[in-house]
Amino acid sequence: MVKRYDRFEALKGVSLEVTAGQLVALLGPSGCGKTTLLRTVNRLVEPSEGTVYLGGRDVRGLDEVELRRGIGYVIQSIGLFPHMTVLENVMVVPRLLGWNKTRREPRAREMLALVGLEPALYAHRYPRQLSGGQAQRVGLARALAADPPVLLMDEPFAAVDPPTRERLQDEFLRLQAELQKTVLFVTHDLEEAVKLADRIGLMNMGQIEQYDPPSELLGHPKTEFVRGFLGPARTLLRLSRLPLEGLIEPLGPRSPAVQIPQTAMAREAFSSLLAHGGRELGVTDGNGQVIGVVRLETLLQAASEEG
Numbered sequence: 001m002v003k004r005y006d007r008f009e010a011l012k013g014v015s016l017e018v019t020a021g022q023l024v025a026l027l028g029p030s031g032c033g034k035t036t037l038l039r040t041v042n043r044l045v046e047p048s049e050g051t052v053y054l055g056g057r058d059v060r061g062l063d064e065v066e067l068r069r070g071i072g073y074v075i076q077s078i079g080l081f082p083h084m085t086v087l088e089n090v091m092v093v094p095r096l097l098g099w100n101k102t103r104r105e106p107r108a109r110e111m112l113a114l115v116g117l118e119p120a121l122y123a124h125r126y127p128r129q130l131s132g133g134q135a136q137r138v139g140l141a142r143a144l145a146a147d148p149p150v151l152l153m154d155e156p157f158a159a160v161d162p163p164t165r166e167r168l169q170d171e172f173l174r175l176q177a178e179l180q181k182t183v184l185f186v187t188h189d190l191e192e193a194v195k196l197a198d199r200i201g202l203m204n205m206g207q208i209e210q211y212d213p214p215s216e217l218l219g220h221p222k223t224e225f226v227r228g229f230l231g232p233a234r235t236l237l238r239l240s241r242l243p244l245e246g247l248i249e250p251l252g253p254r255s256p257a258v259q260i261p262q263t264a265m266a267r268e269a270f271s272s273l274l275a276h277g278g279r280e281l282g283v284t285d286g287n288g289q290v291i292g293v294v295r296l297e298t299l300l301q302a303a304s305e306e307g
């Protein structure tokens with residue numbers, strides 16, 4: 001697909017296939033074309049060349065109602081109607097779809113509860129009476145209200161402070177495990193992409209440089225641009241995706257004082273070793289029994305391995 005603005009090519013022959021039920025992050029520096037690509041899906045941007053297919057259908061053939069029913073859209077903080085209550089905001093799409101009140105109101109309350117906002121407390125507030133994190137939750141509830149199979153999310157957590165952002169990410173991951181939407185998620189934050197995505201499309205100047213699962217991207221950067229973009233954070237981020245299980249070694253004569261469950265990720269083990277200053281940790285099973293050790297050298301080696 002190509003998108004031109006006059007002579008400028010914002011998208012230069014991008015081709016991307018997203019598997020149903022997966023979350024794909026579009027990642028890359030400012031101006032690389034992430035938002036433009038995202039918006040070709042709900043037709044806020046018409047490609048100059050090429051076609052977007054949704055479940056095998058050309059999106060140009062979908063009417064307004066089908067687009068709204070099929071695709072939820074979440075953008076950075078703004079986007080809530082200030083003169084409408086939270087409940088009315090969440091009911092916007094169901095109302096446009098012609099659902100009657102007895103159907104849309106319970107649905108909106110259900111969505112508020114789903115995103116962690118107690119309906120009795122929040123339904124009748126106005127957006128200005130919400131914190132940034134709460135407003136983002138309302139935005140998500142609104143996008144989910146008509147139960148669209150596809151969600152487009154454009155930097156949805158960018159405007160909130162880091163702790164809130166992390167909480168929203170965790171909540172969203174939990175929701176996504178349950179709802180299994182097909183999600184396109186724009187972010188310029190590498191860590192966010194690694195945390196949330198099944199696959200990352202790393203973009204540069206209107207092209208996709210690499211389209212791979214996070215562990216593959218971190219482990220095998222295909223181009224110099226990708227390597228540069230990942231930078232030194234790559235090592236730590238790899239560890240955050242690496243299960244500890246494959247790195248456990250037999251227990252020696254002495255059991256280490258500090259322990260970690262075998263279900264942890266390698267990064268947690270690494271952080272714990274840094275915090276405690278040791279060279280190895282005990283690894284425990286579900287019953288708290290020490291079943292082996294993980295050594296600092298093993299972690300460092302795993303982090304730097306290319307293959």
Ligand SMILES: Nc1ncnc2c1ncn2[C@@H]1O[C@H](COP(=O)(O)OP(=O)(O)OP(=O)(O)O)[C@@H](O)[C@H]1O
Nearest residue numbers: 005008010028029030031032033034035036037188
């Ligand atoms: N309507 C438009 N007219 C002209 N140029 C545009 C238009 N919309 C986007 N562009 C240009 O296309 C390029 C890609 O923009 P886009 O918003 O997709 O980038 P992005 O990767 O989402 O960036 P950011 O992370 O800063 O939001 C930019 O250089 C932008 O200036």
